[in-house]
Amino acid sequence: MNSIMSSFTALTRFIPGIKWARAYSTEYAILDAIAGVTVGLTVLPQALAYATLAGLQPQYGLYSAFVGCIVYAFFGGCSDLTIGPTALLALMTGRHTNLGGESGPHLAILLCFLSGVVELIMAFLKLGALVDLISLPVSVGFTSATAVIIASSQLKGLLGIRSNSGTDFISTVVSVFGNLQNSRLGDATLGISSVIILLQLRKLKDMKAPDDATKSRKMIHTTLWLIATARNALMVLLASVLAFYFELKGSSPFILTGTVRSGIPDIKLPPFQTTILNPTNGTIVEMNFGGMLGELGSSIILVPIIAVLGNVAISKAFGGSGINATQELMALSMANILGSFVSSIPVTGSFSRSAVNHASGVKTPYGGLYTSALVLLALGVLTPYFRYIPKAALSAVIISAVIFMIEYEVVKPLWRCNKRELLPGAVTFIVSLIVGVEIGLLGGVLTDIAFVVQRTARPGLSINQMQTISNIQYILVRPKHSLLYFPAVEWVRNGISNAVKEHGRLPVVLDCRNLNEFDFTVVRGLEALHNELGSMKVPLILLGTQDAVKNILIGATNANIPDVSSEHELDELLQEFSSDVKELKEVLTPLFKCNN
């Protein structure tokens, strides 16, 4: 028994999800099944829609929707989190799927594989901490811009406009408004009313039955909640039935999804070569691995970073800080690597579906297994019916999901308490819309870092004229920061020089009691200041340096900047100095008299 236990423990180290199996009761299984199926009803229409958003055939969304849940059940640590295709990653993938030939799905699947590899590297190098560089305002700016871009990209589908246009935000919007007269009545009616209905249904979810409600009243509430949660699936079902009915009657008011390939995908290596359409003469040409890497470019780094960011945010939100970041990163990496073997596009945690999972009362990550089962069932059985799904309905599903990613409500508290922090958020939002999401994110992070560097470079200095117990006047300079690094050195030097100019040539005492760290540049700067003040017969004294600072002071300079550990010692030292100065004055005064 003991050896079974210990081998079980060893196994948990590699596959942490095994631990849930130990205490897995029937009750848990039922609760997980309810939640898993509910999530499944959400992911089905989303997967079809996100595949279209990525510029791929709908089945690729389904291929992406089942592996993540299985992998996470065994490797993940947060019961609520559900991995699969997301609007943002689909949008980022969609930038590489318009080269024609077989390159669309091939590049998307390769990107999924490479994202997993990069995430694995990040896990080993503990680079998951890079997401710490993304502040809340930047994150909000980025998500909001993405939501605007995604929503605008769906306007054509919503209105039934058939036209090619650029993939960036501005040309999309221009193209939509330029083609408004080409919108189709059927699609536009279906699309707009779907959005309105979905937004109304979403509100049902927040209706709570009062605690003293009757049983039947509670039943009604539960039903309403279920409708609200499965609203996307219901909406799509309704629209498809409508489309089917019209097809039977021989009319086609909606643009339909078209054939969705049936069956479970083959298990095979991700593609390392592909074919593209040569735009000049319309022939199909080979593209090798190098060419594919070149086409994917910065997405190979950016997609994993965005995926990790999303995943971390969700697991923190639902799992608290009991979550092991490295383990989560490993789970995400596995979901992408293994996913690429069944033709998945890049996946990550979905905030909206995780919220559904949580609200549905999931108990363990095994809930994902039921979601996967539903998706696989759909692939096997339902695909023939998916061809009747109107594209406008899928666009409505996407739009009504992403508009809640626009987080304008954070602007007000920011404006109230720290207007400066609006800048990185605004930079991210505007640059993301105009130039592109990755440049926007980078711009926001750099704006934030510039601020951190600026704060390091300009520490507050409190400067006061003081006197010791034996009434010797001195200037006390106290940096308000606990770190003093190279960008601050000239600032501190100037501050002290100005203090000497203002207060007269009194001894200068630099209060180091709160200083934890110095660097070489600062020490050399202090040495120069010590020499400069020394030439004016102004002593520079350090008060209460800590050991770490003391070591670097001794190592870096030959100047013996005097260093006292207490105010009492300071008094003694200043007494010594003042008698020296007095003696010096007595020696110098006759000389001065001779000269003048």
Added chain:
Amino acid sequence: MNSIMSSFTALTRFIPGIKWARAYSTEYAILDAIAGVTVGLTVLPQALAYATLAGLQPQYGLYSAFVGCIVYAFFGGCSDLTIGPTALLALMTGRHTNLGGESGPHLAILLCFLSGVVELIMAFLKLGALVDLISLPVSVGFTSATAVIIASSQLKGLLGIRSNSGTDFISTVVSVFGNLQNSRLGDATLGISSVIILLQLRKLKDMKAPDDATKSRKMIHTTLWLIATARNALMVLLASVLAFYFELKGSSPFILTGTVRSGIPDIKLPPFQTTILNPTNGTIVEMNFGGMLGELGSSIILVPIIAVLGNVAISKAFGGSGINATQELMALSMANILGSFVSSIPVTGSFSRSAVNHASGVKTPYGGLYTSALVLLALGVLTPYFRYIPKAALSAVIISAVIFMIEYEVVKPLWRCNKRELLPGAVTFIVSLIVGVEIGLLGGVLTDIAFVVQRTARPGLSINQMQTISNIQYILVRPKHSLLYFPAVEWVRNGISNAVKEHGRLPVVLDCRNLNEFDFTVVRGLEALHNELGSMKVPLILLGTQDAVKNILIGATNANIPDVSSEHELDELLQEFSSDVKELKEVLTPLFKCNN
């Protein structure tokens, strides 16, 4: 009289150098003249050599050598500083002078003008502070790499090798060693012996006459110092006489400088268009202003930054912190803008010549007027003789000047006290050599900034279990930094969560007494932590928040995180909490009993 005085004061505001004129005595004039002429003797051979380094005809060095000194006399604030061509700026200019046609000097002069404009913009935007981002190790790495690159670029001239090669360090070294068999005996002999003699002469400068030396002994020492200081001029003179002698005898053992255009340059606008050689068919083609801007590229920003960096370093070294950085930047800007009207290449303060100026006993920036006069005299009278200067002698002048810019002596104290800081220096040095100086500098600065961000992201936390006066246990968490920004939020959250795991579910007190600043992300992180701990019935309390922090806490969240200002208040609050918890326990215990 008063109105004259006040108009004088008004004038000093625009032309600060006027102030020296008020108390300008004959004694000052003599001392300035001696120093000015000594600097002039140093700048003459350097100017010729640096023009060659920049890939231009020698007279352009002389054109660059006189304007800076005149401008600085009126606009500068540091008596010792002398502005003119430098090896580093010449090297950076030389990257744009190999396009043939008239483009060499035209691009160099335009770069000088644009550098002045960028410096002017930097002065107005107070961007001079950007040089604060360059730490001592990065600055040392950059200067050392530049010195190595410049020295290696002069090896061909020194050895009389005639061959074209790439402009970067590696291809230059490869080309020199590949062409060693093509070196000319005459040039190599002259070059190598010149370097040896120059290095020996340099040592003379450091010989000090003892204070009790006889008058004749002191005279000898002064003569030796003068020889050491004017060693470049003397060496070039000697080598030229030698070359002239050989020419008279009909032999040409040295490659000579060739004709130097005589006369003072015309005053004209910097060129805004030029001609280049079309490399494919050898014809001369026009290049417009846009093309010139494209060719100069990042140099338009980088040359001014390097110029400002050098200038600030020198004015700090010689002028202490009494120097007004903006005024210095204005003076540098004027020197470049006005210089470009007389065909100057980019100029900045020269450390070596400023040291000569200082050592020669200069009293005011007017010393530069005498230097300018000497250069103008040379342009008018001496140019016919400059054609006999052997190129090997000029290479020797450059090499023996720049090898002292290789500052290996900073490595030892860095290794001793702070090995981490070797990294930015090493990155700068190696990347500068392999890729290029601007990428090297950028790499070094980014390495340093990454460290600053890393320190901001990972503040030390001191975590202790404490008890109040009424013996209530709590966990005291004290961040060792005084700033808490977004990159640290997850780190602090995890630290506190782990502390709760380790010490048990005791109240957590975050000691904010040393915290000066928070940002929005941190506040929202604290809110999330507060909620998370709250769900475990662990109170989170802030101790001694300052007003700035308090304001942002109130503005950013709705969670009322309790906040106490003293340990006494803390005790009271904890007493309240513990009685709450007791009550809660009394309520909950029967419930638990029912359930189990």
